[in-house]
Amino acid sequence: MNSYIVPLAGGLLIGLSATMLLLLNGRIAGISGIFGRIVERRGAATDAAFVVGLLLGPMAYSLAAGHAPVSTVTASTATLAVAGLLVGFGSRMGSGCTSGHGVLGLARLSPRSVAAVATFLAAGVLTVTLVRNLAP
Amino acid sequence: MKLNIPALLAALVCGHVFGLGLSLSGMLDPVRVQAFLDVTGAWSPDLAFVLGGAVAVSLIGVAIMRRSRKPVFDHAFHLPTIRRIDRRLVAGSAMFGIGWGLGGLCPGPAIAALTLGSSDVVVFVIAMAVGMLIHDQWARVRL
Numbered sequence: 001m002n003s004y005i006v007p008l009a010g011g012l013l014i015g016l017s018a019t020m021l022l023l024l025n026g027r028i029a030g031i032s033g034i035f036g037r038i039v040e041r042r043g044a045a046t047d048a049a050f051v052v053g054l055l056l057g058p059m060a061y062s063l064a065a066g067h068a069p070v071s072t073v074t075a076s077t078a079t080l081a082v083a084g085l086l087v088g089f090g091s092r093m094g095s096g097c098t099s100g101h102g103v104l105g106l107a108r109l110s111p112r113s114v115a116a117v118a119t120f121l122a123a124g125v126l127t128v129t130l131v132r133n134l135a136p
Numbered sequence: 137m138k139l140n141i142p143a144l145l146a147a148l149v150c151g152h153v154f155g156l157g158l159s160l161s162g163m164l165d166p167v168r169v170q171a172f173l174d175v176t177g178a179w180s181p182d183l184a185f186v187l188g189g190a191v192a193v194s195l196i197g198v199a200i201m202r203r204s205r206k207p208v209f210d211h212a213f214h215l216p217t218i219r220r221i222d223r224r225l226v227a228g229s230a231m232f233g234i235g236w237g238l239g240g241l242c243p244g245p246a247i248a249a250l251t252l253g254s255s256d257v258v259v260f261v262i263a264m265a266v267g268m269l270i271h272d273q274w275a276r277v278r279l
Contacts (some may be wrong), residue, residue: 003182004182007162007186008189009189010158010159010163011161011186012189012190013156013157013160013161014186015157017151018193019197019200023208024142024208026207026210026214029150035247039265039272040268040269045139046147049147051151051247054247054248056152057155057156058251059251069252071164071249072165073240073241073256073257074166074167075166075239081260081263083235083236084241084246084261084266085235086234087236087242087246088243088263088264089270090233090234090267091242091268094226094228097242098236099154103187103190107194107198111219112216112225115225115226116228116229119226119229120232123234125173127234
């Protein structure tokens with residue numbers, strides 16, 4: 001059971017961050033929206049500030065833990081490019097991602113977010129299942 | 137242009153806490169994300185605790201918000217107003233989910249992981265930005 005404590009702590013921090021942004025700035029901490037606006041060249045200064053803070057997060061973790069957070073990419077470069085395109089296009093089309101819909105949307109009891117989360121979880125599960133069972 | 141300094145600082149701190157949370161959560165690791173999605177295989181429920189913890193705290197935040205007239209550093213709450221569950225929501229979410237399953241990365245973790253020095257993550261983030269731009273163009277033409 002104790003292997004779940006660290007992920008849970010991570011989740012609590014994510015929730016804290018989202019709560020603070022909501023109560024202080026009145027905004028949804030939806031990364032696809034924040035980054036999307038920056039990419040589309042209509043990002044607010046607060047969007048840029050959030051991203052700067054986000055980039056510094058793993059560095060602070062590394063300093064505190066003595067090692068960088070584990071991140072192992074197994075997909076090929078071509079797969080990653082396709083994956084990135086789908087995540088980018090899909091998150092904007094779907095008006096959100098795991099932070100916007102998954103965290104804030106569910107907390108707001110938004111029917112749209114429930115539908116979004118159910119859909120992307122199902123799609124993710126299906127994709128991983130197919131790849132792991134069909135790939136040579 | 138008038139700069140809202142307190143809001144800027146708040147956004148910086150929130151982003152940082154978010155990034156710290158992501159680092160602890162395991163979501164920066166595609167292997168762990170895909171293990172969570174591998175429901176029929178060697179399933180790891182870790183990410184359920186990430187989502188559960190995040191939603192639990194956010195529920196409190198939303199409850200406080202509903203009792204508040206305005207946020208501390210702005211004049212109003214800026215929340216989504218669309219209510220309909222439409223095809224764009226479902227189709228977009230499905231595409232997002234497929235991409236997430238294929239790469240094991242989603243926007244927040246991908247951006248945060250840029251500082252870990254992997255060229256793979258750079259490829260993903262660039263592709264993600266391109267995907268967002270393509271959508272922006274498509275939406276402008278279509279709507």
